[in-house]
Amino acid sequence: MKKILTLAVICTLGGLLMVSCDKKTSSEKQPAGITRADVDSVSYMLGYNVGMSLKQGNFGALSTKQLIKGIQDADKGVEIDYMTFQTIVNGFLEKRNELLSAEIRKRSEEFLAANAKKAGVMTTESGLQYKIVREGEGAKATSDRDTVEVNYEGKNLDGKVFDSSYDRGQTVSFPLDRVIKGWTEGMQLIGEGGEIMLYVPAELAYGDRGAGADIRPDEALTFKVELISVKPFVEKAE
Numbered sequence: 001m002k003k004i005l006t007l008a009v010i011c012t013l014g015g016l017l018m019v020s021c022d023k024k025t026s027s028e029k030q031p032a033g034i035t036r037a038d039v040d041s042v043s044y045m046l047g048y049n050v051g052m053s054l055k056q057g058n059f060g061a062l063s064t065k066q067l068i069k070g071i072q073d074a075d076k077g078v079e080i081d082y083m084t085f086q087t088i089v090n091g092f093l094e095k096r097n098e099l100l101s102a103e104i105r106k107r108s109e110e111f112l113a114a115n116a117k118k119a120g121v122m123t124t125e126s127g128l129q130y131k132i133v134r135e136g137e138g139a140k141a142t143s144d145r146d147t148v149e150v151n152y153e154g155k156n157l158d159g160k161v162f163d164s165s166y167d168r169g170q171t172v173s174f175p176l177d178r179v180i181k182g183w184t185e186g187m188q189l190i191g192e193g194g195e196i197m198l199y200v201p202a203e204l205a206y207g208d209r210g211a212g213a214d215i216r217p218d219e220a221l222t223f224k225v226e227l228i229s230v231k232p233f234v235e236k237a238e
Contacts, residue, residue, distance in 0.1 A: 058097070060096060101218050105218040108202055112127075112129060115199050134190070138227075140230065142188065148173065148174065148228075148229070150187070156221060182223075192229055200220060
């Protein structure tokens with residue numbers, strides 16, 4: 001089981017929701033010279049830091065009322081032992097992530113099942129689905145060690161573009177053994193000058209680990225890819 005909650009998030013939340021070791025709390029008066037503006041500014045920054053940590057921790061929508069109550073209880077001196085803190089937070093995230101993965105897995109299966117019935121969509125033995133938009137008249141990649149130059153756009157199940165060479169205004173080159181399996185297979189189906197749609201099951205993409213905030217575990221992905229050129233792999237002479 002991968003670690004559910006990063007140490008940074010635990011420390012940030014723990015520091016704000018539990019009493020510190022020296023028992024000092026936020027009710028301690030500020031020294032003369034600290035203005036209301038000073039306090040407001042640092043309070044906002046600390047709140048922003050907590051908000052970013054919560055966002056990165058993938059907690060989903062939370063109860064603002066209970067978050068404030070936790071901070072107030074810490075200020076009053078209420079103590080929560082660290083093991084209880086970890087058990088509740090990690091237990092929640094484990095349950096949430098399992099449910100989200102099951103939901104995405106089901107949606108991916110339904111998407112691929114429906115997509116397979118669409119005109120022009122083919123399915124390979126591996127489960128990769130593709131639709132050739134333009135065959136291309138140039139050379140084809142014949143090995144997963146060949147290097148291809150492409151323009152592409154990738155979308156998740158929600159139709160959100162998570163990566164696009166078009167947006168960056170430049171093509172990308174890479175060896176086919178350095179990308180997800182769906183790409184390695186798919187880019188050998190068209191020639192230079194061709195365009196293809198790839199509908200990639202999670203097991204041929206990022207599997208149960210996902211990738212970043214936009215590609216969730218067990219998520220099927222869609223790519224539009226234009227093959228610009230192919231550079232065959234050449235074995236170096238010893």
